[in-house]
Amino acid sequence: MSNQKVRVIVNGYGVIGKRIADAVVAQDDMELVGIADVVSDWRIKIAVEKGYPVFASNPEAVDNMRTAGIPLVGTLDDLLKQVDIVADATPKKVASANLEKYRAAGVKSIFQGGEKHSLTGHSFVAQANYNSAIGRDTTRVVSCNTTSIVRTLGALKQAGLLKKARGVLIRRATDPWESDHSGVMNTIVPETTIPSHQGPDAQTVVPDLDVVTIAVVAAHTTSHLHTWSVELTHLATKDEVLAAFRVVPRIAFLQAADGVVALNSTLEMMADLGRPRGDMWEVGLWEDSLTVKGNELFYNYQVYNQAIVVPETIDAIRALTGIEQDGMRSIAKTDQAMGLVRDFVGRHRVITN
Template sequence: MVGQRIIRVAVNGYGVIGKRVAQAVAVQKDMAVAGVADVAQDWRVRAALSRGYALYGATEEHAVAMGAAGLDVSGTLDDLLEAADIVVDCTPKHLASKNIETYRRLGIRFIVHGGEKHQSTGHSFVAEANYASAVGRDCSRVVSCNTTSIIRTLSALKRHGLLDRARGTLLRRATDPWESHQGGIMNTLVPEPEIPSHQGPDAQSVDPDLDVVTMAVKVPETLAHLHYWSVQLTREASKDEVL
């Protein structure tokens, strides 16, 4: 685009989250995918190459292994970060907190996901609720899909003056499809032992004024989550108004 600077976005981790982030970035007019970094050598990263993304190994060892597997590797994560303006960390839970040290050392802006703690960035983000408070920050944390759903649903009611309090039960998918043979559950349910489950307090890290309590149960499912809400409204409202 003439006269407009293109933001170069690195995607670290090309799994369930990373592939969606990269695809979203690719269709933005003011952004470009600088590349994706990963540790795998299978069909997942081959899909990244098929979309035209430059592929990087998370470390030198991973880059070598990718090359040995016949993949076109552009370098390591460090090389990718040098070519980017911002990195979206989509690595598995708890890995991003370790990567943050590298991002801060290099002075690159970064976004982590809901598997990390709110304290890792000091800011938890859902566009519908707190977009303005993210402007100008060097880092932020995009909350999980479950927490994002909570915020989107309840904040809509809140903005229209309808929300008093909400109590919800979440039926959560157990694992990613390609890992179901490792730790997936069958013919059983695994309740989270604490009430509230972590999603309620996590939603309050985005909007502290929400009166919300959640319970969660892990179910033998790999594709989606189900939320069941009991919401007390501030006044009488019709179904059409709520919708």
């Protein structure tokens, strides 16, 4: 397989799936064989415009999709005969029912963070546990918030700085395209369970992480905001902490002094940078507000929930199929192809390899 492109299908062409499909196409060692779904709305019609072969995820959807003018190539069962791996981005609880289908077809599979860790027995963040995913039949790329936790706290742990961490997550109410469907309006809703699920979920990737998370849902759809209080292992300086963040991939720095003062500021910046769909794949960490007092660290960052897990999914494809044995090489390859940076503007604006 190392001498040919890995054949990939994306099952579920929604918020995450469409981004995974585009990222697969950007890689020179992968081939997007097709996308599968059950809907026939504008999203699938755009996939057709892009030239992506479209398949029905189940036979029941075939008639409606064809009636809507979707030029179906076949069904998911047909497609599974042609691929090496499935990136499953179907809705929560739908994906778990697909695992046995993939196994029966002898196809490897990647699921998203809406599924439980127990579904696959392995949860994935590339910089933390790439090696343990090599050759596996299936894994689960953890959620957007959990991915950010592992990236940032993992960086501090790797530098020997992390003792324990306590974080508050201010979550967006719903995805932007669903803002007319439902959601929180003119209020903030505290989650009733502490820790919120993201802390324990991060421990499925890094078991000895001492982390507690508290979450609230706010009346916005732009992205998530994390605010962290960390006890360090020793007295440290701001420069030492920043150095720990700078040596790991997929953390990029924001400056309030540049006028990037809120979640909406980065959305405008990503659009001006020409990012596809205005996506931010990196953790956007505010550098100038990061504060160290003795052995205590305080910082804030932004998580663009629609995009952050996409490069992780690409690395998971390489790990499961074994086409790249070195995690950092895979990360560098993914980031180069997609255009991830260390700073969005300024002196450190380089690819995160």
